[in-house]
Amino acid sequence: MDFPPGYSNGGKMGVCRLRKYLYGVKQSPCAWFRRFTHAMRKNGDYQSHSDHTLFVKQRNGKVTALIIYVIDMIITGDDSDEIVKLEKNLSAEFEMKSLGDLKYFLGVEVACSSRGIFLSESKYVLDLLKETGMLGCKPVDTSIVEKHYLGIYPDQEPVDKGKYQRLVGRLIYLAHTHPDIAYAINVVSQFMHSPSMDHMVVVTRILAYLKSAPGKGILYKNSSHLRIEGFTDVDWAGDVTDRRSTSGYFTFVGGNLVTWRSKKQNVVSRSSVEAEFRGMAHGICEVLWLRKLLGGLGFKAKEASSAIRTGDCKEPGKT
Known part of the structure; x- marks a missing residue:
């Protein structure tokens, strides 16, 4: 830790001893997750080795699963009694709030029906189009043209690096529910350090492609x-x-x-x-x-x- 502004120790060299993990300190996420893991293991849950943010408990042939991202979590499974018990134990250990059935998580909209579970980011797409002024653009059928030959050339026309990186960063998040733009995003993300007008044209085309179907997503059916x-x-x-x-x-x-x-x-x-x-x-x-x-x-x-x-x-x- 750095010494607080205005602190003086008489010119002597020294360090600060960290007694409490404050929010925002780089050590706090590790301390928080360590405490959360201890609470889950105390409840009898198993931490998955395939994904360390996933905790599973099997009881009487039924499964309860919890996955956490920072401080947001999803609890699911077919053991309703265990889910109620888990929520009660976590509420006693942490300050938490149950939001009921899953409808919105980290920008992803979740809709459940008799057909299955539908995931989309339609609001995220519309907000992005509105912020970039592309809400009224003419949609296109493909996210990128074939044989685009994009690269870094000595005579390329540079563009605003910060703007390009922000746009591509937001598009990368959209790939969680849009596998159809995965390849195009992979291409434009390779030029973050030296973007040109040709690269920005491709980013604009991806936005125009999203305009064609902002509510597109993924449907998961029972099998x-x-x-x-x-x-x-x-x-x-x-x-x-x-x-x-x-x-x-x-x-x-x-x-x-x-x-x-x-x-x-x-x-x-x-x-x-x-x-x-x-x-x-x-x-x-x-x-x-x-x-x-x-x-x-x-x-x-x-x-x-x-x-x-x-x-x-x-x-x-x-x-």
Whole structure:
């Protein structure tokens, strides 16, 4: 810790001893989560090794799960008595408030119906379009054009770096419910340190694409199976600057899309086969992680399949 302004110790060297973790101090999140973990273990919950923010308790064939992000948490499961007990124990340990059924969490809107659970960020999209002046723009059908050849060139026209980074940062958060823009966001996020007018044009196109369907989201339906399926693809040497390939994968559990990613590979692949195998490795790791996560929740997957499709990966995250 730094000495408070105006404090004088007579010119002697010294340090401050931290007696209490104040809100805002970098040590406070670790101290808070350590205390919360201790309270959950005291309640008999198991901390998942696949996701350390997930706590699970199995009792009489029923499951109760809690996941926390900073100080916001979601409690779910089929053991209603255990959920009531958990809320009571947490209220005794911390100052907390129950908001009832889940409808809104960290900008994500949750709608439950007989068809399933629908996740969207329509308000977030509309607010972003309004702030950027794109609310009345003409919508487009795709988030990015094919063969865009974006890169960093010596004669490029620079744009406001801070504005570009803020826009891309907000778009990255939208990828949580919009797998169809995952590839486009992956492309524009590579030029955060040196954005140009060409890069800003792509960001503007993504906003225009969101304008076409601001209420688009993901629907999770009830399924009779929990089969895990993974699909991967790769664009070999697609980056015009460093000739690295872009990998993409998306996975399904019970026929529902759960994870997706589009990311440029760390090294240059010397053949399309090498690039494909690297992409497959990322997809298989994701499938194995999902198997372990479901196992911690008490669901034992009887089978796991991974379908690999070869070819150019224009938009790995698009469904």
